[in-house]
Amino acid sequence: MSARKKIEVEDLRLSYAGKEVIHGISFDIREHEIFGVIGPAQSGKTSLLRCINRTIEFSADARTGGVIKVDGFDVRRQNVFELRRKIGMVAPLPVGLPLTIYDNVAFAPRCSGLNQKGELEGIVERCLRQAALWDEVKDRLNTLGTKLSGGQQQRLTIARALSHDPEILCLDEFSIAIDPVTTMRIEDVLKELRKSMTIILVTNLTQQARRLADRTMFLWNGEIIELDGNGVIFSEHPKDRRTYEYVQGIFG
């Protein structure tokens, strides 16, 4: 594992309409690691991701403080569209755009000006394969993405998030809508993808973080309770008792 810092978060604060929900957290995410984020609802996991790719700016009442750096550069000083291209984002609920399956995946490359048919076809196939969807849809790429089942749409969302060659992949509860078998297949894909990208895995399934992540952060009510290697977090003796209780399912 490279020790280079891919994302640095320094004293991040976030408030919605004056109510602070993230209370000044600082941590680093290393390049090519799978970084797990666990924590109960309302602990600020999704908001954290939205701060990183700056979609938080669409919430008119959100105010942020502190600094987030990607590759050492303050995200707020970067071109927002290029920043988001660097970061693949998979939301918890699948969103198939009202386009064909092919166009769903080709959407992002097209938005960056890629129009060459052969190249687009290559990207579409690669991303659909990575999202474990190719075999199911390869014969009907020209049907609507919105007509797929929920689990298929979620994998389509993952394929779309991969389509613009992100360096960071944020997965926000990606497995909510997917059956266990497919989840396992995608988890295998993630293990493969980490060679080429940094992955942030926000999950409610502590066991998923345990299986996949290198390090896991336990976030609770907008504060970091504990951040350490999985060997510590999921051991019998994490530093904070609350981590132990949450992981064991005693509270949260």
Added chain:
Amino acid sequence: MSVPTTAVQAESAQVPAAAAPFVVNERVRRKLRRERAARAVFALMVALMLLPLFSILAYLVIKGAPMISWEFLTTNPKSGMIAGGIWSALLGTIWLVVVSLAVSAPIGVLAAVYLNEYARDTWFTRTVNLAVLNLAGVPSIVHALFGMGAFVLFFGMGRCVLAAALTLAVMTMPVVITATREALGAVPMSFREACWNVGATRWQTIWRIVLPNSISGILTGVILEISRKAGETVPIMFTGAVFYRNIAEGDLFAYSLREQVMALSMHLYTVTTQVTGVPEALPFAVATVLIAAIIGINSTAIVFRIWLRNRKKW
């Protein structure tokens, strides 16, 4: 108790009485009665709505239809408007609607896109929204006076097609803005977020996702606009419509932008109140043509809209 319930209970004696399914008791019957009553009230209102609508249509067509012929549509009014056809008025209305639409539809739709997709929620945009909504309720006589003051006098256009069409455009713009905003608002926010998440700009999102999925609603606004433009009398009376003009029959370009025109709505007003000795059927025939023209234009748009809606993708 009702008979069927007892029968069911008797048949399945194993089922405990407490779990007996499908019991129609007094509470259930009350619920059903209310359902029937509500349905009856709504249906009655539909009937009350349809009654005047069809009465008007039937009345107009029955009275006016005998007079309508190809010749009626394609000849100018003659003999102090008590004879001949309505060609110059029909063409005038078409000119006014088309010119006005060419101005108000693009401006209205694009302004609505800005307000809905780009503008942040500030006191300024809220004020603009309020103004748009209120503008839609301003009486047409006020728009007429504005049009006369602004286009005819201030900009020195004089009374002409252009001034009248612009007045109609200003008057109907709030309709198209409101309808467009509603259509855009009906596109789920999650689609936009999915686009932004992959680095699409607002424009790419609008062009590739939002507009294709709201176009049928936008067309509804345009349809409403057309009807209102074609039917208005006062605004054009002040700004460019005249009682009588003799133009080349059968020439679609018999008018130009800087000329005064006749219009169907105005012609209807004229033959009803300003001229004596008009055949009784004439006003009805004019009204029938006016309504038929509006329905004609609308149904083209409606067919187009249905076609688009069938392609709806979620």
